Amino acid sequence: METIRSKFIKEGFIKIDQLITADEVATLRTLYDKLLQDTVKTAHLRSDLAGADNSADRKVERITQIMRPSTIAQELIENTAYKKAEQWAKHLLGPDMELDFDMMINKAPNTNTPTPWHQDAAYWIAMPDKRSASCWIALDKVFEENGCMWFIPKTEGTPVLPHKNLPHGGALYCETDSSEAICIPLNPGGCTFHDGFTLHFSQGNVTETQRRALILNFRPKKMIEFEREQGVDHTGERKQRN
Numbered sequence: 001m002e003t004i005r006s007k008f009i010k011e012g013f014i015k016i017d018q019l020i021t022a023d024e025v026a027t028l029r030t031l032y033d034k035l036l037q038d039t040v041k042t043a044h045l046r047s048d049l050a051g052a053d054n055s056a057d058r059k060v061e062r063i064t065q066i067m068r069p070s071t072i073a074q075e076l077i078e079n080t081a082y083k084k085a086e087q088w089a090k091h092l093l094g095p096d097m098e099l100d101f102d103m104m105i106n107k108a109p110n111t112n113t114p115t116p117w118h119q120d121a122a123y124w125i126a127m128p129d130k131r132s133a134s135c136w137i138a139l140d141k142v143f144e145e146n147g148c149m150w151f152i153p154k155t156e157g158t159p160v161l162p163h164k165n166l167p168h169g170g171a172l173y174c175e176t177d178s179s180e181a182i183c184i185p186l187n188p189g190g191c192t193f194h195d196g197f198t199l200h201f202s203q204g205n206v207t208e209t210q211r212r213a214l215i216l217n218f219r220p221k222k223m224i225e226f227e228r229e230q231g232v233d234h235t236g237e238r239k240q241r242n
């Protein structure tokens with residue numbers, strides 16, 4: 001465990017082969033699919049990371065993002081995934097780490113739309129305590145062709161780079177040299193953890209099936225309070241804040 005922790009601190013990401021069991025994955029998949037299909041209940045939390053292009057040939061959501069899904073499906077929180085991820089976050093960064101927000105990111109079949117290179121901290125306000133850990137849980141087998149995660153190992157003092165939005169309010173992206181990027185395939189129930197400054201990306205899904213990921217973000221309790229005091233609850237528009 002200690003080597004994993006040092007690797008996370010040094011490189012900014014780690015992989016855990018099996019965070020949750022097949023049964024826990026099955027329970028999450030059921031809840032996940034229900035939320036994906038419920039465009040009414042999720043409307044205020046839902047958007048396309050690819051951008052809201054409503055032209056005739058773009059009616060299908062390509063990268064569906066649903067923020068804070070546990071605010072509408074409380075059963076999610078009861079899934080052991082949340083407890084196990086929190087234990088890991090505390091192990092990696094300290095006992096004051098708590099869940100800030102959860103989100104779903106689904107890549108629909110045959111949509112071939114990458115999530116561009118970015119750092120999560122670009123989305124967040126600047127915080128005095130910069131510790132954070134995002135647990136990206138695969139609910140499907142993930143590999144290059146359906147959009148597994150890629151990371152660029154962090155170097156000391158990596159700053160937040162300038163980011164722009166994809167057209168139509170899509171994801172934030174930045175320019176980076178990705179020649180050292182590492183691809184992390186996972187089985188269902190496996191996960192990665194990355195910190196807010198680590199550059200990451202995923203290729204588009206060119207397979208016949210969806211690619212479902214549940215993401216849980218942890219940061220110090222005091223920083224969650226700091227965010228909430230400034231009205232930040234991770235349900236707002238996508239823009240660079242840091």
Ligand SMILES: O=C(O)CCC(=O)C(=O)O
Binds near residue numbers: 105134136200213
């Ligand atoms: O699932 C993806 O394609 C991207 C995920 C991501 O950017 C994140 O979890 O911060």
